[in-house]
Amino acid sequence: MEIIVAKRAGFCFGVKRATQMAFEAAKEKRNTFTLGPIIHSPQVVQKLEEMGVKVRKDLAGLSDATIIIRSHGVAAEELEEAVRKELDIIDATCPFVKKAQEHVKSLSQSGYDVVVVGDADHPEVQGIVSYATGKVYVVGSDEEASRLPKMGKIGVVAQTTQSFENLQNVVMKCLARGGEIRVFNTICDATAIRQEEAKELARQVDCMVVIGGYNSANTKRLTEVCTELQPKSFQIETAQELNPAWFDKVERVGVTAGASTPKWLIDEVVERIQQINRNK
Numbered sequence: 001m002e003i004i005v006a007k008r009a010g011f012c013f014g015v016k017r018a019t020q021m022a023f024e025a026a027k028e029k030r031n032t033f034t035l036g037p038i039i040h041s042p043q044v045v046q047k048l049e050e051m052g053v054k055v056r057k058d059l060a061g062l063s064d065a066t067i068i069i070r071s072h073g074v075a076a077e078e079l080e081e082a083v084r085k086e087l088d089i090i091d092a093t094c095p096f097v098k099k100a101q102e103h104v105k106s107l108s109q110s111g112y113d114v115v116v117v118g119d120a121d122h123p124e125v126q127g128i129v130s131y132a133t134g135k136v137y138v139v140g141s142d143e144e145a146s147r148l149p150k151m152g153k154i155g156v157v158a159q160t161t162q163s164f165e166n167l168q169n170v171v172m173k174c175l176a177r178g179g180e181i182r183v184f185n186t187i188c189d190a191t192a193i194r195q196e197e198a199k200e201l202a203r204q205v206d207c208m209v210v211i212g213g214y215n216s217a218n219t220k221r222l223t224e225v226c227t228e229l230q231p232k233s234f235q236i237e238t239a240q241e242l243n244p245a246w247f248d249k250v251e252r253v254g255v256t257a258g259a260s261t262p263k264w265l266i267d268e269v270v271e272r273i274q275q276i277n278r279n280k
Contacts, residue, residue: 001247001277003270004205005255006197010266012190012259014094014160015039018071019262021092025068026051030088032066035059035078036123038092039071039260040216042237059085066090071260072123073097075130096160097124100186105131107155112182115139115148117170118159122217125159141166145173154178160188161218161259163195190259191218195225198256202226205254207246208233211269212258219258226256238265239272247276 011019022038026048033056037045045055056062059081066088069079073093082089093101107114113135118125120138129136139145154174158167164187171183202208208226212219214237226233234246247253253273257266 001250001273002252003255003273004201004252005266005270006194006201006257008190008194008197009211009255009257010259010261010263012188012194014071014096014188015259018092018094019044021090022048022053022068023051025066025090026053028066030066031064032068033062034068034070035074035082036070036072038068040213040219040258041260041262041265042213042215043265044260044262059087062087069093070123071097073101073127074123075127076101077130094160094188096186096188097128100128100157100160100184101131103155103157103184103186104128104136105133107157107182108132108134108136110155112153112155113137113151113178115145115154115156115170115174116159117156117162117167119217122159124161124217128157128159139170142169142173145170145177148174148177151178153180154182156181156183157186159217160186161191161221162187163221164192194218194256194259195222198222198226198254199229201254201256202229202233205230205252206232206250207252208254208256209242209246209269209273210235210256210258211237211266212261213237216258216260219261222256222258226254230254236269239268242269242272242276244276244279247273247280
């Protein structure tokens, strides 16, 4: 059985940067916390906790401490609170997410009603939305966009892990809702490239394995695009979740991973598939 691992499986630039910053901070052995999980990988979060870096839901009661801002970013008011408390701030926000936050702030200040294309429950989107000073709407699809009210000026940005097609479809609906439209394509190139690579791989194999946290939006999307082309596509977090039955009569297995998945997890999955193959 041949195992093909996607070239761009695993950490993207923003996640790699954030984890490096977090592990460097952990070595300092200070009173260090992350505001929310640093990335959407329970295994990486656990490793950091073992090194003394705990996850905080908020900053209540915190003083004389180091706070790491996660790769997805945080709400503007949370960052302001950290500054007021004079905490030592390590901002590991992905630069692409930071750019989306800046665009929302600028659009809002320029009199645009803002539309954010993404998942309203995702921490990245919640952070981006907080930078608006005027009206802001979150839509996940063109169907939701068609229900937006009429507006004079509309500014559009996207969650960095959205597909370009979805952004394009929402923008088309917004054209019917506003007199003036300004669009910033804030989708991360790495996300689009990763999805295209996964599609190409899914066409070539008999089974696809997608590795990543179940709370990871980009991993979920990778699984969706793979399933469209290869129905035998499975998302897992760890090698222990692999089911030997998935590989019955399979000659070629494709493996890809979300942007928050570390290389050591990918290696463990590949080793486990190899073991399953030997035991056939």
